[in-house]
Amino acid sequence: xxxxxxxxxxxxxxxxxxxxxxxxxxxxxxxxxxxxxxxxxxxxxxxxxxxxxxxxxxxxxxxxxxxxxxxxxxxxxxxxxxxxxxxxxxxxxxxxxxxxxxxxxxxxxxxxxxxxxxxxxxxxxxxxxxxxxxxxxxxxxxxxxxxxxxxxxxxxxxxxxxxxxxxxxxxxxxxxxxxxxxxxxxxxxxxxxxxxxxxxxxxxxxxxxxxxxxxxxxxxxxxxxxxxxxxxxxxxxxxxxxxxxxxxxxxxxxxxx
Numbered sequence: 502x503x504x505x506x507x508x509x510x511x512x513x514x515x516x517x518x519x520x521x522x523x524x525x526x527x528x529x530x531x532x533x534x535x536x537x538x539x540x541x542x543x544x545x546x547x548x549x550x551x552x553x554x555x556x557x558x559x560x561x562x563x564x565x566x567x568x569x570x571x572x573x574x575x576x577x578x579x580x581x582x583x584x585x586x587x588x589x590x591x592x593x594x595x596x597x598x599x600x601x602x603x604x605x606x607x608x609x610x611x612x613x614x615x616x617x618x619x620x621x622x623x624x625x626x627x628x629x630x631x632x633x634x635x636x637x638x639x640x641x642x643x644x645x646x647x648x649x650x651x652x653x654x655x656x657x658x659x660x661x662x663x664x665x666x667x668x669x670x671x672x673x674x675x676x677x678x679x680x681x682x683x684x685x686x687x688x689x690x691x692x693x694x695x696x697x698x699x700x701x702x703x704x705x706x707x708x709x710x711x712x713x714x715x716x717x718x719x720x721x722x723x724x725x726x727x728x729x730x731x732x733x734x735x736x737x738x739x740x741x742x743x744x745x746x747x748x749x750x751x752x753x754x755x756x757x758x
Contacts, residue, residue, distance in 0.1 A: 515611020515615070533619070564723060565723060578655045579682065616652075654738065663749045667749065695707065716730055
């Protein structure tokens with residue numbers, strides 16, 4: 502705890518540097534903020550009639566699709582921090598960071614924190630758009646839970662993208678960062694409840710840990726918030742975070758060896 506308190510100013514400065522990109526070039530935030538809204542609206546337009554099927558968890562498909570859009574925005578935010586890190590490695594700025602007296606975990610933490618903060622932008626945009634178009638309000642508890650889980654997923658996405666950036670050391674790895682997060686969300690209950698999925702997708706979604714996160718964010722929109730749905734989402738995020746943090750730390754040690 503004392504180490505965290507001592508290094509907190511450095512972590513905040515690194516996170517601020519990641520946010521400065523959006524301050525200096527506001528247009529950089531537009532794709533990540535608009536894309537999830539477009540995805541949710543287009544998905545609702547195509548699959549909207551699925552909501553009339555027996556066993557569907559809501560009568561309004563737009564409400565059902567909001568959770569995936571929120572997490573997609575978080576995934577893009579995490580991937581963006583990985584791309585920025587790869588750019589810093591290419592330009593040599595990251596080498597200067599490695600010469601600083603700050604511990605290596607501080608460098609990772611600053612990057613992850615910037616992703617968490619960036620994820621609030623697409624989250625805000627998507628909530629405004631979907632609620633204005635008739636999506637159900639998740640309630641105060643559901644909204645607070647989403648504010649917790651969505652940035653946490655951005656942290657997981659950032660750790661994944663950071664590991665790739667440290668491994669490949671080039672911005673050419675950007676498609677892998679974005680595609681990995683998109684596929685992790687795609688093979689969940691993104692389009693229909695688990696009970697309505699068939700074939701291989703049903704099995705993949707059942708064992709995909711990201712499904713627990715989707716259901717955790719979605720519960721406030723389609724029903725009421727319950728601990729029975731919340732704790733698996735928290736466990737899934739914690740497990741993914743630990744595994745990817747260890748992987749990122751390993752890649753960081755390799756790059757400094």
